[in-house]
Amino acid sequence: MQAGDRIGDRYELTYPVGRGGMGQVWAGFDERLDRPVAIKFLRQLEVPEDERETAGKRFRREARATGRLDHPGVPAVYDLGVHGEDLFLVMQLVPGIVLADHIAEQEQLPVAEAASIAAQVCSVLVAAHAASLVHRDLKPQNLMITPSGVVKVLDFGVAALLGGAEASRLTATGRTLGTPTYIAPEQAQGGLVGPAADLYALGCILFEMLGGNPPYEAANAPDMMRRHLYSPIPIITEYRSDVPDDLGHLLYCLLAKDPAERPASAAEVRHLLEPFLDGGGVVGARTSKKLAGAARFPAPVSVPPQRPRQGLAELRAQARELAENERFVQAAEVLERALRSVPQGGELLATEVVALRVDLANLLMLAGDFGQARHAFDALARDLEQSEGQQDLADECRHQATVCQLEMGESADATEPNSIR
Template structure:
């Protein structure tokens, strides 16, 4: 795959944001609806032949399982199709922090914040379990926190139906699906997997959010599986003294060796978490401004190096997109083009000013009046400095007022 490739005669790939053993995830744009998307590919030829049929079934199941869940904590699935020898899923592009990165940065999250994240996960799990789906691979790498503080669960690729006629494990002989550090004992032993496995994984994640490490550590995967099945349940208050006893007891129960030792439902766990929720809704991801992160995944490196020539080329590309009325995509091109120029925002560089002005106009055309207003006001402030284009500054003030009117403010 390459940037600018077109998939399904409507999705244009922009840059890669993730790669696994059997596929890739790309950021892209839906040309028809002018919206950013994530395109996840299964490269069939990279899958061992004896596992290919299973991988294809799992990939299609991911699309259908995720599409069935109408919940703000699940990325929206837009499309499923084939591109040459590859299958692809088109999904909502999620921006924010991967929880694993947040834990690595913060080491230990505040009790209220960890409880808030876990409660949101419970809300998604409740919807999934009521739809007869169990995720089976919950882990910090599969949890995203958006800049608005919304937790989204990614990758239902190993989800299994819970119906009596279809307790499908979709697993190759001898393989255990799931991630060893968060896998329930019954899952590790190859037994039947139900909602309790997701609650066990949530217990592991809560433990890690509060202590900085998973409940068990081992040198290899087989040893990790044995530890989940046989080692004593760790008591979290021995690792962190400020964890309330009731929350510690809940985590201990979530880590029960048998599903019957754990709380019965995700709704019950959510209610038990309520007393510990942070009064301050802002998460660490919001405080740090968030980052573009993975969209199953999902984030992406900024491919722009910031030379004047590259800025000009991207400016031209955005103008071409704007002529096709692909305003949102054009605006994103300019956003990425301007990132290396952040240090010269106060400088009246004509090229940078022209790009910033076009970005503000594109956001206005796309209906993003709040961001456009802020862009125009900031530009006006810069242009009104000594040596700036005072007339253009006044025009920016007028455009900012127009946006204010559109916002009804």
């Protein structure tokens, strides 16, 4: 690739911004909308041949999920496409300085500044984790500080391409998307990678901002992962005396080897950071809108009995066509409209309604919205268990809810019998 190349028949490459183990980032210009953009490429040839199809699907799914993440601390996603053999993601071009460079210049950041940066990252993680997105590759190179002081978290779409086991294997061979310096112990072992892994990485970043160096140093990736797994947790106050004891304790908890011993959520970490901020607030951070919630099943409305059947057939056909073109979010919206047109029935679920709800749950799953899909499958399973002859389908819905739970980085062992919480 070179300056002047056109991508997707509308984006012109202007200059390279950076290069990673499996990708490349260019500044570009959107000719159609007359604005600067960042274009991130995933080099398919860097992915093992037998994993390319799965990797491509996961990239698209995660990119779509990232595109729905509406938060001032996340660059907006504009487009997704294919250029030759590479996938590309078009995003907001963010001006500013990368945190890694800022640390290199300052060596040790003031306590209030480090706490403010960490709190802003927590604000982003609250929204991301509520939307079933785990970054998996938080590091100073993926955090940008804008001229106004707002922290932007980069690389959600690309960093989430690999699951825990894949990331661990590629890290061991030196072919990871990130660096093992910030990898959580469970991620290094190829275990379930959930929100707690992001909190561990944040702990490593906060330690580096305060101490000038990451918590562990090693000559190679395997040795670094062993240090995360087995080395004692370093005490920040032994490296810097002006760090408050309570902040040192929080940092120690973030670096716990066992995910269960870390703080319960990014929201909790942000709350614990507040006493160390200048003026008690976070510069540039805004309250995140919670994306998780009850399943999106609107209450049915009363309509004439003949019209819904005709409307349902048309809407299902429309949704099917959208899904075949991988427009899963739009297809799900169509099925939601279809469900709103269904009158309330009797005690037993109508076959047509069940089929609609199954299709909707599957579309949410394909769209990468695992939180909503899990609620949808679980709600349908509960209703099916009340209907005679529907146990097999109810069991399948329970299974799919568990798959969604695992995709969100949560252990299936945490579920109650016959219930996905």
